[in-house]
Amino acid sequence: MSIRIGIMGYGNLGRGVECAVHQNPDMELTAIFTRRAPSSLHPLTPNVPVYSAGDAQLHKDEVDVLILCGGSATDLPVQTPEFAQWFAVVDSFDNHAHIPEHFAAVDAACRRSGTVAVISVGWDPGLFSLARTYAASILPHGKGYTFWGKGVSQGHSDAIRRVEGVQDARQYTVPVPAAMDAVRSGSGPELTTRQKHTRECYVVLKEGADPARVEREIKEMPNYFADYDTTVHFISAEEMARNHAALPHGGSVLHSGRTGWEEEHGQVVEFSLHLDSNPEFTSSVLVAYARAAYRMKQAGEQGCRTVFDVPVSLISSKTPEELRASML
Amino acid sequence: MSIRIGIMGYGNLGRGVECAVHQNPDMELTAIFTRRAPSSLHPLTPNVPVYSAGDAQLHKDEVDVLILCGGSATDLPVQTPEFAQWFAVVDSFDNHAHIPEHFAAVDAACRRSGTVAVISVGWDPGLFSLARTYAASILPHGKGYTFWGKGVSQGHSDAIRRVEGVQDARQYTVPVPAAMDAVRSGSGPELTTRQKHTRECYVVLKEGADPARVEREIKEMPNYFADYDTTVHFISAEEMARNHAALPHGGSVLHSGRTGWEEEHGQVVEFSLHLDSNPEFTSSVLVAYARAAYRMKQAGEQGCRTVFDVPVSLISSKTPEELRASML
16 A cells, blocks of 8 residues: 655645655645645645645545655644644754754654654755764764755855845855865864855846945845855846756755874765755655655554654565665 | 773774774763783773673673774674674664664664664765755756765775785775866756766885786776776875875765746755865764763653654754754
8 A cells, every 4th residue: 555645835845745746656646735725736746635734634544744845944843743633744854053942942842743753864864964973983082073055055045035136136155165075085174164164156136226336235244155265147137037947955964083093094975965956855864754754654653754864675665675775 | 971982993993983982071981892811902992891792792881872983894794783782772783785684684783672772873874874865856857967986995095905916005086076076056957977086096006016917907906996987096005195095075966956937046055075085084983972872861762763863953062052052
């Protein structure tokens, strides 16, 4: 029997989940929930029912695992505990500083209702967190580094769009190759924010806006740009549409440690992603962890989990025997 | 209270385990077992007792987890099931084709005695197996590749040493950069054995041996060299000692997948290791999984496990709360 997946929220991430479910023969998409008018959605999956988000509870028996595809700022802090009342849920909550309180809220909801949840699933948090933890556990005398990009940062793009005179913007975070090479060499360098990443901005101006002022306001923006070497390129709306519509991303987790009685040997662990589509990759991770949520639910588990608590055997479609014979 | 670690077998791997335990403040080395005369060993750890391997059973209450540091060819198939009678055990059994039968033997021993074991721990099998499985589970429409090196292959070095006229040899497995780049590009290439790796051999000849014959015999050796582009360098014993004493290794697991309804986006996952000391890194992985074995034993678990079954939270010295707050 297939694992019946429901999607809550049908934006980039929800559509990515739909595509990923389509690639996994042990799953089927049985419901999409939306806050928009259900009839306004045009799912890719033939005949999948679309329901109003407010009616989700009525359809809980049609879904084994509900994947929450809302945003971390305002949607998930409310939705994940709410829907954990009725469903096994998986979310991609990515506000690192607020993960402990989100975990506590979701865990409490799960314990009350006897359900299971996996939160903060994706690549960072998610696979990058796993890479950091595997490496740090194995090489305790070492130092970890995370580099992001080259890729589009939605948060930084949005920040530029709020500058007066900006019509549209796309910000790429770019890791500094020399910094990554220094880490790979095993020298364990201390790196400042500025040494690790540069920021490249592509900006479409509104008519009459002053490019010098816009550029200055971007480059001086605290937190977002002031601590980085930032480049601003002014382009036309046509060029934006033609060359900057995709959402590539990726990055690398590096851990440089030393072993031996006198710590005479350097050991470097590196985990990298090169993604043509950031939301579709995140969605693919969510769907794999939905399989784990399903299995934990079947096993009667209750409470909130993160990627740290889930063995990889639970996200694989292979049986333990198949895994040992073919992947070990 | 510290986790009390025992080491069975005090070669490169055993000494590496000793060094790794030394780096983990929640552990202490409480026993070394050897088949040699105990008094002939000179451990690095002050005052650690050295016992005869045959007496291990008598010391089972001094050890929480026994790490088996023998070879996969003849030691571990016997030792792991044997010592699982009395100890929680961890081994690095790396004969991929025989893992299912080794698992079955160890699991049966554990079930009979109520103990827990983790087998095939290291980097391949081990971390590379994890990387392959995470990536394949997340990107089911994709293809995995494993590249090894640049590093010393002990098996291939031994094979050369068996050629008549060879006094000493060191064989480096070298991944082909163009092949790795082709995979990273997302094109999903079909690669032959010859296209993925080359083999570089450094050979010290016995006096009077014919270099042309030795080179030919190496290059034509089936399984080991015949399917590869192999280079043979003849060097002096002094050069061997000076430049080829270390045991570096490493490699990369790459997985290239496609996502989207029409599979329009390429996604590449890469996991790489750059190791100055292959045995010390493997030892460090063993020690981290000894922590997991200890915790599973404390939780009353029984039976054989692999890295696929062990969530990363169990190998970390941090608490789940610390992990969520600092690593997620």
